[in-house]
Amino acid sequence: MKKILASVLIAFMVSTMASANEFTVDDITYTLIIGSDEDVPTVLVASSSRSGAVEIPATVTWEDVTYKVEVIGNWAFRDNTGLTSVIIPGSVMSIGAGAFYGCTRLTSVTIPNSVTSIGNMTFCDCVNLTDVTIPDSVKTISDGAFSGCLKLTDVTIPGSVTTIGYTAFQGCTGLTSIFIPEGVASIDEDAFRDCTNLNSITFGNAMMSISTRAFSNCTNVTSVTFLGVMTFNNIFQGFGTAESPVTLHIPSLWPTKDRPVNSTTPWHGGYFNCEYVDPVKEYLGTMVEPCANCPAVEVIKGDKKVILYNPDKVEFIKVTNEE
Numbered sequence: 001m002k003k004i005l006a007s008v009l010i011a012f013m014v015s016t017m018a019s020a021n022e023f024t025v026d027d028i029t030y031t032l033i034i035g036s037d038e039d040v041p042t043v044l045v046a047s048s049s050r051s052g053a054v055e056i057p058a059t060v061t062w063e064d065v066t067y068k069v070e071v072i073g074n075w076a077f078r079d080n081t082g083l084t085s086v087i088i089p090g091s092v093m094s095i096g097a098g099a100f101y102g103c104t105r106l107t108s109v110t111i112p113n114s115v116t117s118i119g120n121m122t123f124c125d126c127v128n129l130t131d132v133t134i135p136d137s138v139k140t141i142s143d144g145a146f147s148g149c150l151k152l153t154d155v156t157i158p159g160s161v162t163t164i165g166y167t168a169f170q171g172c173t174g175l176t177s178i179f180i181p182e183g184v185a186s187i188d189e190d191a192f193r194d195c196t197n198l199n200s201i202t203f204g205n206a207m208m209s210i211s212t213r214a215f216s217n218c219t220n221v222t223s224v225t226f227l228g229v230m231t232f233n234n235i236f237q238g239f240g241t242a243e244s245p246v247t248l249h250i251p252s253l254w255p256t257k258d259r260p261v262n263s264t265t266p267w268h269g270g271y272f273n274c275e276y277v278d279p280v281k282e283y284l285g286t287m288v289e290p291c292a293n294c295p296a297v298e299v300i301k302g303d304k305k306v307i308l309y310n311p312d313k314v315e316f317i318k319v320t321n322e323e
Helices: 002-020 279-284
Strands: 022-025 028-032 042-048 052-055 059-062 065-072 083-087 108-110 131-133 177-180 200-203 223-226 246-250 297-301 304-310 315-318
Touching (some): 022 059
Parallel strands (some): 042 065, 246 297
Protein backbone atom coordinates (compact mmCIF):
# COMPACT_ATOMS: atom_id res chain seq x y z
CA MET A 1 0.00 0.00 0.00
CA LYS A 2 2.84 2.37 0.87
CA LYS A 3 4.50 1.62 -2.47
CA ILE A 4 1.27 2.43 -4.31
CA LEU A 5 0.87 5.71 -2.41
CA ALA A 6 4.49 6.60 -3.13
CA SER A 7 4.03 5.92 -6.85
CA VAL A 8 0.88 8.06 -6.96
CA LEU A 9 2.67 10.88 -5.13
CA ILE A 10 5.64 10.78 -7.53
CA ALA A 11 3.31 10.78 -10.53
CA PHE A 12 1.42 13.76 -9.08
CA MET A 13 4.66 15.65 -8.45
CA VAL A 14 5.91 15.02 -12.02
CA SER A 15 2.55 16.12 -13.43
CA THR A 16 2.55 19.27 -11.30
CA MET A 17 6.13 20.10 -12.34
CA ALA A 18 5.29 19.60 -16.03
CA SER A 19 2.22 21.84 -15.82
CA ALA A 20 4.17 24.46 -13.88
CA ASN A 21 6.83 24.56 -16.60
CA GLU A 22 4.38 24.78 -19.50
CA PHE A 23 1.55 27.20 -20.29
CA THR A 24 -0.50 28.38 -23.26
CA VAL A 25 -1.25 31.96 -24.30
CA ASP A 26 -3.11 32.89 -27.50
CA ASP A 27 -2.90 29.35 -28.87
CA ILE A 28 0.90 29.21 -28.45
CA THR A 29 2.27 26.76 -25.89
CA TYR A 30 5.49 27.75 -24.13
CA THR A 31 7.91 25.67 -22.07
CA LEU A 32 10.18 27.15 -19.42
CA ILE A 33 13.89 26.90 -20.25
CA ILE A 34 15.34 25.41 -17.08
CA GLY A 35 18.75 26.61 -15.92
CA SER A 36 18.73 29.95 -17.73
CA ASP A 37 21.32 32.35 -16.30
CA GLU A 38 19.37 35.44 -17.26
CA ASP A 39 17.55 37.63 -14.75
CA VAL A 40 14.37 37.33 -16.80
CA PRO A 41 13.03 33.75 -17.03
CA THR A 42 13.07 32.42 -20.59
CA VAL A 43 10.79 30.12 -22.53
CA LEU A 44 10.72 28.31 -25.84
CA VAL A 45 7.79 28.01 -28.22
CA ALA A 46 6.80 24.36 -27.85
CA SER A 47 3.80 24.18 -30.17
CA SER A 48 1.06 26.22 -31.78
CA SER A 49 -2.18 25.67 -33.63
CA ARG A 50 -2.54 29.28 -34.76
CA SER A 51 -3.24 29.90 -38.42
CA GLY A 52 -2.86 32.82 -40.81
CA ALA A 53 -0.24 35.49 -40.19
CA VAL A 54 1.46 34.88 -36.84
CA GLU A 55 3.74 37.27 -34.97
CA ILE A 56 5.53 35.52 -32.14
CA PRO A 57 5.89 37.87 -29.16
CA ALA A 58 9.27 38.78 -27.67
CA THR A 59 7.84 38.38 -24.17
CA VAL A 60 4.81 36.61 -22.77
CA THR A 61 3.14 37.02 -19.37
CA TRP A 62 1.61 34.16 -17.43
CA GLU A 63 0.26 34.39 -13.87
CA ASP A 64 1.89 37.80 -13.31
CA VAL A 65 5.31 36.60 -14.46
CA THR A 66 6.85 37.94 -17.70
CA TYR A 67 8.98 35.53 -19.71
CA LYS A 68 11.42 36.18 -22.56
CA VAL A 69 10.80 34.11 -25.70
CA GLU A 70 14.27 32.88 -26.68
CA VAL A 71 13.86 29.70 -28.75
CA ILE A 72 11.50 28.30 -31.37
CA GLY A 73 11.50 24.68 -30.25
CA ASN A 74 11.89 21.52 -32.31
CA TRP A 75 8.82 20.77 -34.46
CA ALA A 76 6.93 23.71 -32.85
CA PHE A 77 4.75 24.45 -35.91
CA ARG A 78 5.16 21.11 -37.65
CA ASP A 79 2.45 20.36 -40.27
CA ASN A 80 0.55 23.54 -39.36
CA THR A 81 -1.08 23.88 -42.77
CA GLY A 82 -3.03 26.99 -41.74
CA LEU A 83 0.10 29.09 -41.11
CA THR A 84 0.69 31.61 -43.93
CA SER A 85 3.42 33.91 -42.57
CA VAL A 86 5.45 34.29 -39.41
CA ILE A 87 7.44 37.07 -37.79
CA ILE A 88 10.08 35.91 -35.32
CA PRO A 89 11.06 38.47 -32.66
CA GLY A 90 14.58 39.73 -31.95
CA SER A 91 14.60 37.89 -28.63
CA VAL A 92 14.86 34.51 -30.38
CA MET A 93 18.39 33.10 -30.67
CA SER A 94 17.78 29.76 -32.37
CA ILE A 95 15.18 27.96 -34.45
CA GLY A 96 14.94 24.26 -33.70
CA ALA A 97 14.86 21.22 -35.94
CA GLY A 98 11.73 20.90 -38.05
CA ALA A 99 10.20 23.98 -36.42
CA PHE A 100 8.17 24.78 -39.56
CA TYR A 101 8.37 21.39 -41.24
CA GLY A 102 5.48 20.75 -43.62
CA CYS A 103 3.85 24.18 -43.24
CA THR A 104 2.58 23.95 -46.79
CA ARG A 105 0.80 27.33 -46.87
CA LEU A 106 3.67 29.30 -45.35
CA THR A 107 4.82 31.93 -47.87
CA SER A 108 7.12 34.28 -45.93
CA VAL A 109 9.28 34.27 -42.81
CA THR A 110 11.04 37.12 -41.06
CA ILE A 111 14.14 35.92 -39.20
CA PRO A 112 15.81 38.47 -36.88
CA ASN A 113 19.54 39.18 -36.56
CA SER A 114 19.54 37.55 -33.13
CA VAL A 115 19.23 34.05 -34.65
CA THR A 116 22.58 32.25 -34.95
CA SER A 117 21.45 28.83 -36.13
CA ILE A 118 18.74 27.33 -38.32
CA GLY A 119 18.15 23.71 -37.32
CA ASN A 120 17.84 20.55 -39.36
CA MET A 121 14.77 20.49 -41.64
CA THR A 122 13.51 23.77 -40.16
CA PHE A 123 11.59 24.77 -43.30
CA CYS A 124 11.61 21.39 -45.02
CA ASP A 125 8.68 20.86 -47.41
CA CYS A 126 7.37 24.40 -47.05
CA VAL A 127 6.35 24.11 -50.69
CA ASN A 128 4.91 27.65 -50.96
CA LEU A 129 7.70 29.50 -49.18
CA THR A 130 8.86 32.23 -51.56
CA ASP A 131 10.33 34.91 -49.33
CA VAL A 132 13.00 34.35 -46.69
CA THR A 133 15.95 36.49 -45.65
CA ILE A 134 18.75 34.80 -43.75
CA PRO A 135 20.28 37.39 -41.38
CA ASP A 136 23.99 38.13 -41.00
CA SER A 137 24.01 36.49 -37.56
CA VAL A 138 23.40 32.95 -38.89
CA LYS A 139 26.53 30.78 -39.01
CA THR A 140 25.10 27.43 -40.04
CA ILE A 141 22.35 26.42 -42.45
CA SER A 142 21.79 22.92 -41.18
CA ASP A 143 20.92 19.68 -42.95
CA GLY A 144 17.72 19.86 -44.98
CA ALA A 145 16.88 23.34 -43.67
CA PHE A 146 15.11 24.44 -46.87
CA SER A 147 14.80 21.08 -48.61
CA GLY A 148 11.72 20.81 -50.80
CA CYS A 149 10.93 24.54 -50.81
CA LEU A 150 9.76 24.38 -54.41
CA LYS A 151 8.82 28.05 -54.82
CA LEU A 152 11.88 29.55 -53.20
CA THR A 153 13.18 31.73 -56.02
CA ASP A 154 15.72 33.95 -54.31
CA VAL A 155 18.01 33.19 -51.37
CA THR A 156 20.63 35.55 -49.99
CA ILE A 157 23.27 33.65 -48.05
CA PRO A 158 25.08 36.10 -45.75
CA GLY A 159 28.83 36.22 -45.26
CA SER A 160 28.41 35.06 -41.67
CA VAL A 161 27.47 31.54 -42.84
CA THR A 162 30.37 29.10 -42.63
CA THR A 163 28.59 25.82 -43.41
CA ILE A 164 25.80 24.81 -45.76
CA GLY A 165 24.59 21.43 -44.59
CA TYR A 166 23.63 18.17 -46.26
CA THR A 167 20.55 18.61 -48.54
CA ALA A 168 20.11 22.16 -47.20
CA PHE A 169 18.48 23.36 -50.44
CA GLN A 170 17.73 20.02 -52.07
CA GLY A 171 14.88 20.15 -54.58
CA CYS A 172 14.51 23.95 -54.55
CA THR A 173 13.46 23.95 -58.18
CA GLY A 174 12.55 27.65 -58.12
CA LEU A 175 16.21 28.69 -57.68
CA THR A 176 17.81 29.96 -60.89
CA SER A 177 21.01 31.48 -59.48
CA ILE A 178 22.99 31.35 -56.26
CA PHE A 179 25.89 33.32 -54.80
CA ILE A 180 28.04 31.51 -52.23
CA PRO A 181 29.83 34.19 -50.16
CA GLU A 182 33.46 33.99 -49.14
CA GLY A 183 32.60 33.22 -45.53
CA VAL A 184 31.32 29.75 -46.46
CA ALA A 185 34.06 27.25 -45.64
CA SER A 186 32.24 24.09 -46.67
CA ILE A 187 29.27 22.88 -48.67
CA ASP A 188 28.13 19.41 -47.71
CA GLU A 189 27.00 16.61 -49.98
CA ASP A 190 23.74 17.08 -51.89
CA ALA A 191 23.34 20.61 -50.53
CA PHE A 192 21.78 21.80 -53.81
CA ARG A 193 20.84 18.45 -55.26
CA ASP A 194 17.93 18.41 -57.75
CA CYS A 195 17.84 22.19 -58.13
CA THR A 196 17.02 21.49 -61.75
CA ASN A 197 16.39 25.11 -62.77
CA LEU A 198 19.63 26.44 -61.30
CA ASN A 199 21.41 28.22 -64.13
CA SER A 200 24.36 30.11 -62.63
CA ILE A 201 26.56 29.71 -59.55
CA THR A 202 29.12 32.15 -58.19
CA PHE A 203 31.64 31.25 -55.49
CA GLY A 204 33.16 33.98 -53.35
CA ASN A 205 36.82 34.83 -52.90
CA ALA A 206 37.93 32.20 -50.40
CA MET A 207 39.42 28.76 -49.93
CA MET A 208 36.36 26.52 -49.83
CA SER A 209 35.66 22.82 -49.53
CA ILE A 210 32.86 21.65 -51.81
CA SER A 211 31.75 18.08 -51.28
CA THR A 212 30.99 15.43 -53.86
CA ARG A 213 27.46 15.73 -55.28
CA ALA A 214 26.91 19.15 -53.71
CA PHE A 215 25.21 20.15 -56.97
CA SER A 216 24.15 16.73 -58.15
CA ASN A 217 21.45 16.68 -60.84
CA CYS A 218 21.59 20.44 -61.40
CA THR A 219 21.24 19.70 -65.08
CA ASN A 220 20.59 23.25 -66.30
CA VAL A 221 23.71 24.94 -64.92
CA THR A 222 25.47 26.79 -67.74
CA SER A 223 27.71 29.25 -65.88
CA VAL A 224 29.99 28.77 -62.87
CA THR A 225 32.16 31.65 -61.65
CA PHE A 226 35.02 31.34 -59.18
CA LEU A 227 36.17 34.60 -57.58
CA GLY A 228 39.00 32.95 -55.66
CA VAL A 229 40.95 29.74 -55.03
CA MET A 230 39.19 26.76 -53.52
CA THR A 231 39.35 23.00 -53.22
CA PHE A 232 36.72 20.58 -54.41
CA ASN A 233 36.10 17.00 -55.39
CA ASN A 234 33.81 16.23 -58.31
CA ILE A 235 31.55 19.24 -57.76
CA PHE A 236 30.41 19.11 -61.38
CA GLN A 237 28.96 15.66 -60.94
CA GLY A 238 25.52 15.75 -62.53
CA PHE A 239 26.04 19.08 -64.28
CA GLY A 240 24.30 18.87 -67.63
CA THR A 241 25.31 16.99 -70.76
CA ALA A 242 27.17 17.70 -73.97
CA GLU A 243 23.98 19.44 -75.16
CA SER A 244 24.05 21.72 -72.10
CA PRO A 245 27.55 23.28 -72.01
CA VAL A 246 28.99 24.76 -68.82
CA THR A 247 31.21 27.86 -68.85
CA LEU A 248 33.68 28.25 -65.99
CA HIS A 249 35.02 31.70 -65.20
CA ILE A 250 38.22 31.65 -63.15
CA PRO A 251 40.43 34.46 -61.75
CA SER A 252 44.03 35.12 -62.77
CA LEU A 253 45.43 33.62 -59.57
CA TRP A 254 44.49 30.08 -60.62
CA PRO A 255 47.28 27.72 -61.83
CA THR A 256 48.97 28.52 -65.12
CA LYS A 257 51.69 27.03 -67.27
CA ASP A 258 54.25 28.62 -64.94
CA ARG A 259 52.45 27.29 -61.86
CA PRO A 260 51.55 23.73 -62.88
CA VAL A 261 49.07 21.43 -61.24
CA ASN A 262 50.08 19.68 -58.02
CA SER A 263 48.43 18.32 -54.91
CA THR A 264 47.77 21.78 -53.46
CA THR A 265 46.19 23.52 -56.45
CA PRO A 266 42.44 24.03 -56.64
CA TRP A 267 42.22 21.78 -59.69
CA HIS A 268 43.49 18.78 -57.76
CA GLY A 269 40.73 16.18 -57.54
CA GLY A 270 38.04 14.74 -59.78
CA TYR A 271 36.60 17.10 -62.35
CA PHE A 272 33.58 15.24 -63.68
CA ASN A 273 31.45 12.31 -62.68
CA CYS A 274 33.63 10.10 -64.82
CA GLU A 275 37.33 9.54 -65.32
CA TYR A 276 39.82 12.05 -63.93
CA VAL A 277 40.03 15.19 -66.08
CA ASP A 278 42.22 18.16 -65.21
CA PRO A 279 42.14 21.13 -67.61
CA VAL A 280 45.31 22.57 -66.11
CA LYS A 281 47.18 19.49 -67.31
CA GLU A 282 46.63 20.75 -70.85
CA TYR A 283 49.30 23.35 -70.10
CA LEU A 284 51.72 20.51 -69.46
CA GLY A 285 50.83 18.63 -72.63
CA THR A 286 49.23 15.84 -70.61
CA MET A 287 45.81 14.57 -71.58
CA VAL A 288 43.50 12.13 -69.81
CA GLU A 289 40.63 10.96 -71.97
CA PRO A 290 37.27 11.85 -70.38
CA CYS A 291 34.02 9.99 -70.69
CA ALA A 292 31.79 10.81 -73.66
CA ASN A 293 28.81 11.77 -71.48
CA CYS A 294 30.52 14.68 -69.74
CA PRO A 295 29.17 18.17 -70.47
CA ALA A 296 30.99 20.53 -72.77
CA VAL A 297 33.10 22.86 -70.62
CA GLU A 298 34.61 26.19 -71.53
CA VAL A 299 37.21 27.64 -69.17
CA ILE A 300 37.61 31.42 -69.27
CA LYS A 301 40.39 33.19 -67.42
CA GLY A 302 39.78 36.92 -67.18
CA ASP A 303 39.22 38.10 -70.74
CA LYS A 304 41.02 35.13 -72.28
CA LYS A 305 39.57 31.79 -73.21
CA VAL A 306 42.07 29.26 -71.92
CA ILE A 307 40.63 25.86 -72.75
CA LEU A 308 37.67 24.53 -74.67
CA TYR A 309 36.71 20.93 -74.02
CA ASN A 310 34.86 19.35 -76.92
CA PRO A 311 33.35 16.01 -75.85
CA ASP A 312 32.63 14.99 -79.46
CA LYS A 313 36.31 15.14 -80.43
CA VAL A 314 37.47 14.15 -76.93
CA GLU A 315 40.28 16.69 -76.93
CA PHE A 316 41.29 20.04 -75.52
CA ILE A 317 41.66 23.07 -77.78
CA LYS A 318 43.85 25.82 -76.42
CA VAL A 319 42.95 29.44 -77.29
CA THR A 320 45.48 31.97 -76.05
CA ASN A 321 43.65 35.17 -77.00
CA GLU A 322 40.04 36.21 -77.46
CA GLU A 323 40.87 39.05 -79.86
